Amino acid sequence: MWKNVTPAPEDAILGLTEAFKKDLRFAKINLGVGVYKDEEGHTPILDSVRAAEKQIFEKETTKNYMPIAGEKIYGDEVQKMIFGSLCDRSATIHTPGGTGALRVAADLLAKFSSKTIWISNPTWANHNNIFEAAGLTVKTYPYYNAVTKDLDADGFFAALEKIPAGDCVLLHACCHNPSGVDLSAGQWKRVAKIAQKNGWSALVDFAYQGLGDGLEADRAGVETLLASGIEFFVASSFSKNFGLYRDRTGALTAVAATPADATTAMSHMMATARVLYSNPPAHGGMIVTTILKDKELCKLWRNELDAMRTRIAQARAALASGLTERGVPMDCSFMTKQKGMFSFSGLNKDQVKFLREERAVYIVGSGRINVAGLTPGNMGFVCDVVAEAMKR
Numbered sequence: 312m313w314k315n316v317t318p319a320p321e322d323a324i325l326g327l328t329e330a331f332k333k334d335l336r337f338a339k340i341n342l343g344v345g346v347y348k349d350e351e352g353h354t355p356i357l358d359s360v361r362a363a364e365k366q367i368f369e370k371e372t373t374k375n376y377m378p379i380a381g382e383k384i385y386g387d388e389v390q391k392m393i394f395g396s397l398c399d400r401s402a403t404i405h406t407p408g409g410t411g412a413l414r415v416a417a418d419l420l421a422k423f424s425s426k427t428i429w430i431s432n433p434t435w436a437n438h439n440n441i442f443e444a445a446g447l448t449v450k451t452y453p454y455y456n457a458v459t460k461d462l463d464a465d466g467f468f469a470a471l472e473k474i475p476a477g478d479c480v481l482l483h484a485c486c487h488n489p490s491g492v493d494l495s496a497g498q499w500k501r502v503a504k505i506a507q508k509n510g511w512s513a514l515v516d517f518a519y520q521g522l523g524d525g526l527e528a529d530r531a532g533v534e535t536l537l538a539s540g541i542e543f544f545v546a547s548s549f550s551k552n553f554g555l556y557r558d559r560t561g562a563l564t565a566v567a568a569t570p571a572d573a574t575t576a577m578s579h580m581m582a583t584a585r586v587l588y589s590n591p592p593a594h595g596g597m598i599v600t601t602i603l604k605d606k607e608l609c610k611l612w613r614n615e616l617d618a619m620r621t622r623i624a625q626a627r628a629a630l631a632s633g634l635t636e637r638g639v640p641m642d643c644s645f646m647t648k649q650k651g652m653f654s655f656s657g658l659n660k661d662q663v664k665f666l667r668e669e670r671a672v673y674i675v676g677s678g679r680i681n682v683a684g685l686t687p688g689n690m691g692f693v694c695d696v697v698a699e700a701m702k703r
């Protein structure tokens with residue numbers, strides 16, 4: 312079966328971690344995958360998560376199957392988190408991570424939409440793979456202007472105007488991955504207006520809620536789409552904001568035109584989930600629900616989330632000033648304006664290769680640096696070698 316098969320290429324992000332593990336050099340640094348690290352370079356289990364796990368361990372009485380859609384209480388908490396309150400024209404299922412949510416949405420779009428999805432250029436490296444695997448046609452719209460290091464607003468809105476009714480547009484709710492360039496409140500309103508006028512739907516990837524401007528502020532885009540009355544999906548991930556990476560904890564929410572349509576959407580989300588993975592893994596969802604339902608734990612979690620966001624912002628500022636001090640041939644102030652875990656550094660493919668091969672510093676091929684992986688211990692060295700690469 313495999314004799315004449317070409318091996319699949321290394322994954323653009325997770326494949327880097329595998330290559331990193333095999334690298335025998337001592338002073339190696341992995342700034343590829345978007346994983347938060349504390350000042351000691353460790354990806355911690357949050358105290359709120361530990362406390363919730365303790366409760367679950369004591370109270371859990373069965374490992375029976377989960378409902379296909381997950382527990383209703385989890386879906387309700389997800390809606391309150393992404394919308395601020397429950398929404399009666401929406402339905403939420405618990406999915407294995409944000410990727411699971413995206414894949415369920417992709418299968419539904421392949422079944423019930425015009426089968427074309429528009430993704431930003433650039434976007435998360437896995438979007439394309441997920442949508443193509445579901446049989447969708449993937450097209451791109453301009454998003455990032457490499458010269459201004461900001462939104463290519465003209466290109467973006469001109470492209471949105473031309474997207475036909477029935478297609479779907481993938482949008483990043485906040486902390487655009489990889490560029491860190493987010494839409495302003497006014498720009499979200501314009502997006503919603505065009506969607507309404509042209510009749511396309513949206514799939515909102517919400518993987519970093521709380522890591523941009525805060526839990527409430529980060530839902531501004533989703534709130535605007537909701538207020539506009541259009542139909543859309545929200546794919547949530549709790550990998551980063553709860554640190555539940557390996558527990559694969561996410562959700563897919565379908566916002567339909569009416570409550571009755573939401574019930575129909577729920578039936579198809581469940582039918583699709585049943586085929587893809589049957590029912591979701593329970594543990595991460597139980598942690599999220601336990602934390603969000605418990606006032607004290609929720610307060611603790613929010614403090615921990617705020618602390619992560621603050622540390623990332625500090626690392627971002629230190630990277631920009633460290634590079635400036637080393638005389639790099641560019642204005643680095645854009646790095647402090649970017650939102651989320653990443654800095655889209657502007658490093659080109661050769662510079663990225665130099666960092667990996669000559670300096671054992673791993674970043675994503677697009678030039679994306681995981682700022683959340685910078686620590687007081689590695690900051691000076693990273694600034695040295697990134698400056699060296701930039702000057703080449």
Ligand code: LMR
Nearest residue numbers: 324325343344345435488
């Ligand atoms: C990333 O972009 O690094 C994360 O979303 C992890 C992943 O699965 O790629």
